[in-house]
Amino acid sequence: MSRFSWPSFVAIVVKEFIQMRRDRLTFAMMVGIPMIQLALFGFAINSDPRHLPTAVINADQSEFSRTFLAALKNSGYFELTRVVQSEAEANRLLDEGEVQFVVTIPAQFSRDLLRGERPSLLVEADATDPSATGNAIAALNELARSALAHDLKGSAQGAAGGANAVELIIHRRYNPEGITQHNIVPGLMGVILTMTMIMMTGLAITRERERGTMEHLLAMPVNPLEVMLGKIMPYILVGYIQVILILAASTFIFNVPIQGSLLLLLLCVLLFIAANLSVGIMFSTIARNQMQAMQMTFFFFLPSMLITGFMFPFRGMPVWAQRVGEILPLTHFLRLVRGIMLKGNGALETLPHLWPMALFMLVVIALGLKRFKRTLD
Amino acid sequence: MSEAVAIDVQGLSKSFDGKRVVNNLSLQVPRGEIFGFLGPNGSGKTTSIRMLCGLLIPDAGEGKCLGYDVIRETAQIKREVGYMTQRFSLYEDLSVRENMDFVARIYGVENRERVVNAAIERLGLAQRRDQLAGTLSGGWKQRLALATTTLHNPKLLLLDEPTAGVDPKARRDFWLAIHDLAAEGITVLVSTHYMDEAERCHRLAYLSYGHILAQGTPSEVVTNSGLTTWMVKGANLNQLAEDLRGLSDAAQIVPFGDALHVSGTDAERLEAALAPYLAQADLTWTRTQPGLEDVFIQLVSEAVEEKT
Numbered sequence: 001m002s003r004f005s006w007p008s009f010v011a012i013v014v015k016e017f018i019q020m021r022r023d024r025l026t027f028a029m030m031v032g033i034p035m036i037q038l039a040l041f042g043f044a045i046n047s048d049p050r051h052l053p054t055a056v057i058n059a060d061q062s063e064f065s066r067t068f069l070a071a072l073k074n075s076g077y078f079e080l081t082r083v084v085q086s087e088a089e090a091n092r093l094l095d096e097g098e099v100q101f102v103v104t105i106p107a108q109f110s111r112d113l114l115r116g117e118r119p120s121l122l123v124e125a126d127a128t129d130p131s132a133t134g135n136a137i138a139a140l141n142e143l144a145r146s147a148l149a150h151d152l153k154g155s156a157q158g159a160a161g162g163a164n165a166v167e168l169i170i171h172r173r174y175n176p177e178g179i180t181q182h183n184i185v186p187g188l189m190g191v192i193l194t195m196t197m198i199m200m201t202g203l204a205i206t207r208e209r210e211r212g213t214m215e216h217l218l219a220m221p222v223n224p225l226e227v228m229l230g231k232i233m234p235y236i237l238v239g240y241i242q243v244i245l246i247l248a249a250s251t252f253i254f255n256v257p258i259q260g261s262l263l264l265l266l267l268c269v270l271l272f273i274a275a276n277l278s279v280g281i282m283f284s285t286i287a288r289n290q291m292q293a294m295q296m297t298f299f300f301f302l303p304s305m306l307i308t309g310f311m312f313p314f315r316g317m318p319v320w321a322q323r324v325g326e327i328l329p330l331t332h333f334l335r336l337v338r339g340i341m342l343k344g345n346g347a348l349e350t351l352p353h354l355w356p357m358a359l360f361m362l363v364v365i366a367l368g369l370k371r372f373k374r375t376l377d
Numbered sequence: 378m379s380e381a382v383a384i385d386v387q388g389l390s391k392s393f394d395g396k397r398v399v400n401n402l403s404l405q406v407p408r409g410e411i412f413g414f415l416g417p418n419g420s421g422k423t424t425s426i427r428m429l430c431g432l433l434i435p436d437a438g439e440g441k442c443l444g445y446d447v448i449r450e451t452a453q454i455k456r457e458v459g460y461m462t463q464r465f466s467l468y469e470d471l472s473v474r475e476n477m478d479f480v481a482r483i484y485g486v487e488n489r490e491r492v493v494n495a496a497i498e499r500l501g502l503a504q505r506r507d508q509l510a511g512t513l514s515g516g517w518k519q520r521l522a523l524a525t526t527t528l529h530n531p532k533l534l535l536l537d538e539p540t541a542g543v544d545p546k547a548r549r550d551f552w553l554a555i556h557d558l559a560a561e562g563i564t565v566l567v568s569t570h571y572m573d574e575a576e577r578c579h580r581l582a583y584l585s586y587g588h589i590l591a592q593g594t595p596s597e598v599v600t601n602s603g604l605t606t607w608m609v610k611g612a613n614l615n616q617l618a619e620d621l622r623g624l625s626d627a628a629q630i631v632p633f634g635d636a637l638h639v640s641g642t643d644a645e646r647l648e649a650a651l652a653p654y655l656a657q658a659d660l661t662w663t664r665t666q667p668g669l670e671d672v673f674i675q676l677v678s679e680a681v682e683e684k685t
Contacts, residue, residue, distance in 0.1 A: 211466075211468075212465070213468055215432070215462050215466055216460070216467065218432055219430055220480065221455040221484065222483055223452075
């Protein structure tokens with residue numbers, strides 16, 4: 001081996017810097033990614049979500065129930081967004097993911113309380129994501145005790161200290177044991193599909209351009225739509241194979257239940273796969289080589305992991321971050337897949353999550369086709 | 378008209394990023410002719426070819442290719458044209474047979490399997506039918522590309538520098554194949570850098586900076602150039618070349634092996650300028666026909682002078 005030559009080393013360093021600067025997209029990504037990530041995730045991510053939307057069924061319009069509700073609100077964890085009259089309506093809100101909690105105050109609440117008969121307070125939580133509800137539930141017991149203790153002071157039950165004045169019943173709906181896998185594994189399906197679908201289509205088309213085969217392809221009697229659809233088709237199949245593998249693993253290894261209809265799930269997956277493939281194609285019309293296609297995939301993938309509710313509770317994020325997250329198809333797919341698998345959602349509850357994905361896909365395809373025409377010339 | 382003329386375009390122009398790559402290109406190529414497209418790198422050959430086969434839409438100009446409008450009927454043109462790109466553009470990770478099969482499917486070739494097998498036999502690739510195209514040598518790749526381009530019986534072949542980087546034997550075989558195709562009535566438009574290949578064309582056009590500088594049969598091009606060339610042999614040619622460069626009437630002094638080619642545009646003035654050297658005993662001077670290369674280099678230097 002020859003001795004280390006300083007000039008050769010410098011020559012290579014200089015060359016690398018020149019090439020780095022020439023590749024403007026890579027350069028932008030190197031500077032842009034850290035800035036965007038910092039701004040986006042630094043401010044957006046919060047693993048202790050507060051102000052969770054809560055529906056209340058208050059059958060006992062009394063001072064005590066009002067005190068209790070005020071205490072819920074003051075804890076910062078609960079935001080009383082809905083007042084509902086019936087159990088059925090409350091269930092619907094939970095199913096659709098409208099609210100995270102339903103608090104039911106029974107009719108005889110204040111009477112029983114004053115008589116010392118330990119009335120029960122029912123709190124139902126959407127526990128599909130245990131980490132989203134964990135802290136709020138932990139705060140409940142202390143909250144009930146201290147809030148009512150003050151009102152009960154001087155009453156017959158004041159002496160009892162209020163500690164056992166009410167019986168707090170907490171139902172962790174959809175995921176009663178708070179098993180993280182039940183939430184993560186269905187979510188992983190979306191994450192894996194996002195990653196592989198975007199990357200594979202992105203690469204498949206830039207590869208044709210990089211290797212020079214695109215020119216020959218376009219000189220033949222094919223139109224862009226045939227090329228696009230022909231290229232997408234095999235990946236839809238690949239996507240379904242992934243889905244089946246993940247579903248099998250989720251059922252047999254992680255014991256995640258599938259409460260809803262498998263057929264509905266598989267149909268919804270199709271839209272999600274298509275949305276991601278359209279992103280891959282759009283990227284491939286912008287990227288000049290496979291390397292850039294990869295970078296763009298990651299640029300899209302990171303927020304998809306972090307601000308869609310996959311890794312961190314969606315409701316923990318500030319409103320602006322939730323708005324950004326709601327653009328991404330994975331946000332809606334997560335709600336959809338968790339809804340079907342854990343909550344047993346049917347087609348009706350699924351619709352609100354389908355159209356944002358469809359809209360996203362249409363916009364992306366329009367952008368892609370516009371770019372594709374230009375790159376032909 | 379469309380019966381006899383394969384390509385008939387007028388005033389084709391194309392710019393990229395404000396830079397005019399092809400300027401006012403007009404071409405008439407009769408059916409069954411081998412038409413050579415010559416010119417230095419970046420002279421607009423590839424862009425012209427792409428406009429002819431509908432890959433690019435011209436900014437200005439009009440015309441017909443195989444009787445179809447080059448702007449509005451690109452789909453029909455693509456169906457009847459075979460385009461062989463400059464760079465090997467078949468799939469390196471498909472085998473010989475898979476590549477041909479793919480192309481035959483896209484063109485909707487009838488009796489696909491039979492046609493592909495026959496083409497493989499004719500190519501002499503039967504042994505390698507399942508070999509990946511990427512592992513073929515340069516010469517084989519180029520033959521495969523030509524065979525693939527002719528699978529659908531195109532009426533017009535557009536070949537963009539098909540023999541770049543191919544050895545002389547393979548080049549000769551390739552040109553034999555081209556002449557066979559022309560004899561069958563296929564029109565061939567071929568771009569090249571090689572002068573010996575230019576001489577194999579029925580007619581040719583020389584392109585520079587997007588302009589056609591000369592057009593005609595090879596001998597017409599030479600005659601029309603008005604160039605006179607002297608060949609000189611003898612001792613100490615390097616010194617002679619140095620001395621001759623001082624003469625303004627000797628436009629080109631080019632070494633060819635053991636000889637020197639001295640060319641000028643004005644025969645009489647060139648002879649007058651060379652007079653002192655013609656008399657030297659140790660030099661043998663012969664007046665020869667200028668080669669195409671001499672003519673083209675002359676054309677390019679004139680074009681550059683006009684530009685500056």
